[in-house]
Amino acid sequence: MNYPNVYTSEQGCPINLVGKPGQAVQISIHLPSQYICANRERILPDWKNQPSFWVVIVLQRSRYQLVESTNTIEKEKERLREKFMRFGCDVAFNLRDRTYLTDIIDPRTGYPLLSHPGQIPHDDTAVVKALLNYPVLKNKCRVLIHPNWGMAVYPSILISEAPPTIIESVTKSIAPMHGWQEVGQESLVSS
Numbered sequence: 001m002n003y004p005n006v007y008t009s010e011q012g013c014p015i016n017l018v019g020k021p022g023q024a025v026q027i028s029i030h031l032p033s034q035y036i037c038a039n040r041e042r043i044l045p046d047w048k049n050q051p052s053f054w055v056v057i058v059l060q061r062s063r064y065q066l067v068e069s070t071n072t073i074e075k076e077k078e079r080l081r082e083k084f085m086r087f088g089c090d091v092a093f094n095l096r097d098r099t100y101l102t103d104i105i106d107p108r109t110g111y112p113l114l115s116h117p118g119q120i121p122h123d124d125t126a127v128v129k130a131l132l133n134y135p136v137l138k139n140k141c142r143v144l145i146h147p148n149w150g151m152a153v154y155p156s157i158l159i160s161e162a163p164p165t166i167i168e169s170v171t172k173s174i175a176p177m178h179g180w181q182e183v184g185q186e187s188l189v190s191s
Contacts, residue, residue, distance in 0.1 A: 015027040015028070015168060015171055015172060015175075015182065023060065023061055023063075024060075024061040024149070025058065025059065025060050025061070025175075025180055026057075026058075026059045027056060027057065027058050027059075027171055028056070028057050028131075028132070029054050029055070029056050029057075029164045029167055029168065030054065030055045030056075030057065030131045031054065031055070032053060032054070032055050032159075033055070033126075033127055033130040033131055034130070035126065035127075035130065036055065036122075036127065039120065041118070042118050042119045042120045043118045043119075043120055043121070043122050044103070044112060044115065044118055044122075044159070045115075045116050045118050045119075046103075046112075046115035046116050047101070047103075047115070047159075050101060050161055052161065053101070053159055053160060053161045054159070054160055054161070054162070054163075054164055054167060055127060055131065055157060055158075055159055056091075056157065056158040056159070056160065056167055056171070057127070057128055057131060057132065057155065057156075057157060058084055058087070058088070058155070058156040058157070058158065059128070059144075059146065059153050059154070059155055059156075060080045060083065060084065060153070060154045060156070061146075061149045061152055061153060061154075062076055062077075062080060062149075062152040062153060062154050063076055063152070064076050064152060065150060065151040065152050066143055066151055066152065066153070066154065067137070067139060067143055067151050069141075077154065080154040080156075081106075081107050081108060081154070081156075083178070084104075084107060084154075084156040085104070085106075085113075086178060087174065087175070087178045087180075088104035088156065088158050089104065089113075090174045090177065090178070091104075091158060091167075091170055091171055091174050092104050092113075092114060092158060092160070094170050094173075094174060095160050095162045095166070095167070095170055096114075098162065098166070098170075100160055100161050100162035100166065101160070101161045102114070102158065102159065102160035102161070102162065103115050103158070103159050103160075104156075104157070104158045104159075105122045105124060105156070105157040105158070105159070107124055107154070107155070107156050107157075109121060110122045110123060110124070112159075122157065124155045124156060124157050125142045125143075125144055125155060126142075127155075127157060128144055128155045129144070134146060134147070137151065
């Protein structure tokens with residue numbers, strides 16, 4: 001299949017957003033990793049007949065390094081999860097209204113929210129490592145190391161059969177409703 005306007009990790013993150021109070025967000029669109037392709041039916045059983053789909057990585061900068069499990073850090077993870085869930089549901093339902101099969105992965109459980117759960121959970125950290133080549137610190141839970149934010153990064157995943165240009169358009173139109181404004185890459189580094 002011919003994919004128009006393919007976004008890969010080599011091209012960087014095509015959508016850079018910042019919210020209040022300066023929370024940075026990076027969103028990139030990728031072909032699925034080999035692991036997802038090989039285990040699609042076990043992770044996403046409702047998607048077994050989909051010839052192609054895209055993985056949308058949403059990285060939110062955390063106020064804290066997400067290395068330890070303290071009450072403050074767990075509250076921060078929950079805050080970022082809720083932010084992603086609201087945003088992800090809006091994007092997913094907009095794309096589904098356009099007849100594109102779309103789902104969001106619950107960052108806490110690893111299971112899809114809008115389709116049947118599979119035999120095994122999705123691993124957001126492993127997908128980000130595979131698609132963006134970010135290192136992972138193996139702690140009690142595995143923690144991503146972002147090139148600019150260090151371990152203050154919260155990964156989330158949305159999956160859609162929509163073309164990347166449609167995903168990008170919908171993402172950019174919905175982001176302001178969640179307090180996220182588009183900025184240049186240089187603004188994200190300093191945020």
